[in-house]
Amino acid sequence: MDNMQKQELASLTLTQAAGLLAKGEASSSELTKLMLDRIAASNNNAYITVNAEAMAAAEAADARRREGGSLSPVDGLPMALKDNFCVRGMKTTCASRMLENFVPPYTATVAEKLADAGTVLLGKVNMDEFAAGNATDTSYFGPTKNPRDPKRVAGGSSGGSAAAVAEDTAYFTMGSDTGGSVRQPAAFCGVVGLKPTYGRVSRYGVVAFASSLDQVGPLNKTVEDCALTLSLIAGRDPRDASSLPNPVPDYLAGLKGAEGLKGLRVGVPKEYMGPGIQAEIRENVKKLIADLQTAGAIVEECSLPQLEYALSAYYVISSAEFSSNLGRFDGVKYGYRAKSYDGYDDMLRRTRSEAFGDEVKRRILLGTYTLSAGYFDAYYLRAQKARTLIMEDFRRAFSQYDILLTPTTPVTAWPLGTAFEDPSKVYAMDLCTVSVNVAGLPAISLPWGTDREGMPVGVQLIGPTLSEDRILQAAHGVEALSLHNYGEGRGQKGGGVHV
Amino acid sequence: MEITKETVLKVAGLAKLDLTEAEALRLAHEMGKIVEFADKLSEMDLEGVMPTTHAVKMENVFRDDEMQPSYPREEILANGPERDEACFVVPKVVE
Numbered sequence: 001m002d003n004m005q006k007q008e009l010a011s012l013t014l015t016q017a018a019g020l021l022a023k024g025e026a027s028s029s030e031l032t033k034l035m036l037d038r039i040a041a042s043n044n045n046a047y048i049t050v051n052a053e054a055m056a057a058a059e060a061a062d063a064r065r066r067e068g069g070s071l072s073p074v075d076g077l078p079m080a081l082k083d084n085f086c087v088r089g090m091k092t093t094c095a096s097r098m099l100e101n102f103v104p105p106y107t108a109t110v111a112e113k114l115a116d117a118g119t120v121l122l123g124k125v126n127m128d129e130f131a132a133g134n135a136t137d138t139s140y141f142g143p144t145k146n147p148r149d150p151k152r153v154a155g156g157s158s159g160g161s162a163a164a165v166a167e168d169t170a171y172f173t174m175g176s177d178t179g180g181s182v183r184q185p186a187a188f189c190g191v192v193g194l195k196p197t198y199g200r201v202s203r204y205g206v207v208a209f210a211s212s213l214d215q216v217g218p219l220n221k222t223v224e225d226c227a228l229t230l231s232l233i234a235g236r237d238p239r240d241a242s243s244l245p246n247p248v249p250d251y252l253a254g255l256k257g258a259e260g261l262k263g264l265r266v267g268v269p270k271e272y273m274g275p276g277i278q279a280e281i282r283e284n285v286k287k288l289i290a291d292l293q294t295a296g297a298i299v300e301e302c303s304l305p306q307l308e309y310a311l312s313a314y315y316v317i318s319s320a321e322f323s324s325n326l327g328r329f330d331g332v333k334y335g336y337r338a339k340s341y342d343g344y345d346d347m348l349r350r351t352r353s354e355a356f357g358d359e360v361k362r363r364i365l366l367g368t369y370t371l372s373a374g375y376f377d378a379y380y381l382r383a384q385k386a387r388t389l390i391m392e393d394f395r396r397a398f399s400q401y402d403i404l405l406t407p408t409t410p411v412t413a414w415p416l417g418t419a420f421e422d423p424s425k426v427y428a429m430d431l432c433t434v435s436v437n438v439a440g441l442p443a444i445s446l447p448w449g450t451d452r453e454g455m456p457v458g459v460q461l462i463g464p465t466l467s468e469d470r471i472l473q474a475a476h477g478v479e480a481l482s483l484h485n486y487g488e489g490r491g492q493k494g495g496g497v498h499v
Numbered sequence: 500m501e502i503t504k505e506t507v508l509k510v511a512g513l514a515k516l517d518l519t520e521a522e523a524l525r526l527a528h529e530m531g532k533i534v535e536f537a538d539k540l541s542e543m544d545l546e547g548v549m550p551t552t553h554a555v556k557m558e559n560v561f562r563d564d565e566m567q568p569s570y571p572r573e574e575i576l577a578n579g580p581e582r583d584e585a586c587f588v589v590p591k592v593v594e
Binding site: 102241313316323353362386391438 | 502506507510511513514515516517518526528529530532533534535536537538539540541542543545548549550551552553554555557560562570571574575577578579580581587589590591592
């Protein structure tokens with residue numbers, strides 16, 4: 001195989017690669033070897049751990065296929081998990097010194113489902129430390145670079161997941177999304193990222209950030225791949241009491257390209273189209289609005305006035321839950337322990353102070369502060385009441401519209417090492433994504449053109465609770481329009497690695 | 500609202516984090532900015548609004564009380580920073 005063929009093979013979508021395997025035109029071993037070579041050659045720092053058993057898993061998949069016993073259409077396809085998904089016997093670091101050598105004794109349900117479908121785990125990908133961040137620059141293992149321009153951030157916290165898909169070192173990846181951590185890096189790297197409804201996918205075995213907001217979701221090259229991946233992982237899990245019992249629809253069945261946009265009622269919240277949004281991004285969204293109308297959708301500006309408070313409510317709730325969830329890291333049962341200390345309390349303090357990075361400490365402090373006596377009512381309780389009003393706003397909007405359209409991010413990927421004035425300025429970058437988690441809704445981000453410097457712009461489609469089928473259908477339509485306009489369906493490819 | 504260095508140190512004590520003087524000063528400034536940002540919530544009229552803990556309501560999730568295999572003890576103990584046979588070792592907690 002020459003380099004051109006390798007590049008072509010690596011850039012196939014999950015669906016296309018599955019087709020090749022089905023026809024016997026490629027083997028899992030071939031694809032897996034190709035991915036492993038590309039991972040080794042990449043300088044983007046997308047991966048933290050490479051699975052030493054990947055080739056053995058690929059050979060087993062090939063053997064199953066030869067004997068006519070494939071486990072699923074994606075049997076043998078190589079993929080990667082964000083490094084907060086536990087896999088028994090494989091390091092799960094959460095990109096923290098605290099868990100640098102943690103080897104979980106159990107496997108996350110999603111990892112298990114993907115293994116049951118026969119997919120080959122290539123390894124664990126980079127993220128912000130304990131998922132607290134939006135640029136994958138708080139990782140203990142160094143930042144992930146954006147494959148579209150290695151001088152820029154990949155976004156975060158699932159930056160490794162997005163970069164791996166964008167640089168073609170995995171046919172798909174899994175991430176987790178607490179305030180935009182799947183959608184924002186997907187937007188920055190020019191790939192598709194879905195945050196399902198809270199509870200649609202099991203979180204068992206995924207290290208918790210903020211338990212009332214966390215949801216895991218796939219990052220893919222196309223909307224079709226995304227629908228396929230979701231159908232592999234969605235559903236009730238007895239080991240996650242918050243997972244929803246509702247039946248899982250056939251997410252692929254409703255995909256019909258631009259046809260699916262006819263008669264679709266689309267609301268565009270003006271709160272996410274204001275001066276806080278980079279002008280080129282607003283321009284791109286306006287272009288999409290015009291195209292949607294041409295395709296037969298009914299698009300209107302709408303208003304959700306409470307969205308103004310979503311960012312504040314989100315940071316109060318998420319930091320409070322983060323600080324409680326990270327209370328378990330005490331240097332006793334697993335993880336880092338300080339080398340020298342004087343007594344139990346000192347051991348605890350030194351362990352935590354030495355092993356947590358700055359951003360993690362900042363959020364633990366903020367969360368502890370807002371939960372502490374005298375401040376609980378002013379912050380945490382107010383944030384939870386604000387949450388009620390934000391949800392009511394969404395409910396009202398969905399009585400008029402099938403979906404809401406917004407930019408995914410207020411800016412495109414910023415240069416690595418950008419010094420923000422203060423942390424609240426970095427937090428403000430999550431403007432368009434956090435309200436979705438606060439309300440527990442599903443939302444997808446997909447590429448829609450670029451800014452003047454060629455960096456991908458992401459658009460977000462939000463639907464009511466459990467409307468994943470609807471937003472995937474709409475996204476499939478938008479993707480068809482993108483293909484028509486920009487000549488490709490998965491963001492303009494570029495950068496990446498060449499083997 | 501202004502956050503003082505003393506407040507930061509008090510909260511750090513609750514969260515079991517040690518901070519140097521310089522860190523506490525920097526964090527006082529940064530947390531002040533973040534809290535200012537969170538204070539936007541005080542503009543809202545929340546009289547009579549019920550708080551939401553989880554966006555998707557789930558109540559009384561039961562399961563049958565059946566015996567399940569537990570996690571392998573050796574693998575769990577293997578992660579302990581310090582162990583003694585089947586126990587995790589910690590510094591003396593009670594005098």
